[in-house]
Amino acid sequence: MNKITLFHPYVPESAKRAVLRTLNTPWIGQGPQVAEFEKLWEKKISYSHKAVAVGSCTYALHLAYILAGIREGDEVVAPIFTFPSTNIPILYQRAKVVFADVKKDSLNIDPNDIARKITSKTKAIVVVHYGGVPCDMDEIQAIANKHFLPVIEDAAYATGLTYRDRKIGSISDFTCFSFQAVKLLTTATGGMLTIKDPRLVGRAKRLRWFGAQKSDSDDRWAKGITEVGYRYQMTDIAAAMGIAALKELDKTLKHYQELASTYEKNLTDISGVTYIGGIFLCVILTQNRDRIRHSLTKHSIESGLVDCRNDRFSIFGGRVNNCPNMDKIENKYLILPTHYFLNKKDVEFICQVIRKALK
C-alpha cells in the first residue's frame, strides 16, 4: 500500500525548465526575473497593491511590521493559533504579542476578541487565513478603521484565494505570502509582500537590501544607507519558478478546490467530525482525534497537528487564560492530507477510513 503523505511539493514542469534556463543567465541572485514576478503578481493577485518579492514569508511579515511602525513597547493583537513565524517577527521589533482567541467553530481569529484585546498601546492587527479559510476581513477591517490601526494578513496558506470576490493580497494594508517548499505555489523558499500605500514601496525595497537603494549606476551606493536594512531579497532562480507556477496557478487551485469539496462532501455527515475546511489544509474538529489518527496510520495515511497554540512557546510570555475557545478545541483539531498528487479517490478513501474508525 502506498503511503499517503500529508504534504508533497508540487513544482510544475514549466517551473523546472525555467530554473534551468535561469541557471544559464548572468543573474541567478536578485535580477530581472524578480521584477517580472512582482509585476505578474500585481496583475494576477494584488492589482493596485504593490508587490515586493522577498526570500520568505517570515521576511515579508517582518518588513510589514516595520512598515506598520511597530516598535518596542507597542502591542500587536495577533492570532493565538498559527505557525509561529506569524508572531516571532513581532518580537524582532521588541513589541508585545497580545493573543486573540480563535472562533468557536474554526481556527481563525475571532473579530470579537480582537476588539476586546485592543488597548491604547495597540499598534496593529495581524490575522492568518488558517489552512486557506479566509478570515472575516470586513469585520476585522471595520475594527481596524475604528481604532486607526493597520491590518497585516499572513496569507501563507492563502495564495490565489478570494474573500467575498476580492483577491487576498488586494484587501488590507499589508499581505504576506509564503512560497515555502510545500505551499500551494512553491519556489522552495520565498515570499511576497503586498502593500496598499504605494509611498511605502521604496522603503520596503531598501529594507530588503541592507537599507540601500539598488541601482544600475556606477556608484550603486550613491543614495547611501540611512536605515538599517536586511538581506531579505528573492533570487532570480526562485522568481523564475514563481513566474512559471503563477501562470499555472488556476489549474493548481482547481485541483486543490476539488480535493476540498470532496472532503466536505464526504466528511459532513460523519457524526463526531466537524469539517472546518481549507483549500490548503483540510482541517477537522473531533473528540476522537487519537482514534482517527490510529486508524489512518494503520492504513498508511499521514495526519498531523501541523501548528499549535503559540502561547505554548515561552518567548511569548507563557500560557494565557483568556482564550477560552482555543482551550476548547486545542485537543480536537486534526489536519488531513492535501496536495497536488492526491486525487478524489484518495480523499474518498481517507474519509472512508475515518467513517469506519468512528463506527
Ligand SMILES: Cc1ncc(COP(=O)(O)O)c(C=O)c1O
Ligand atoms: C501560517 C504561516 N505563516 C508563515 C509561515 C512562514 O513562511 P516562510 O517559511 O515562507 O517564512 C508559514 C510557513 O509554513 C506558515 O505556515
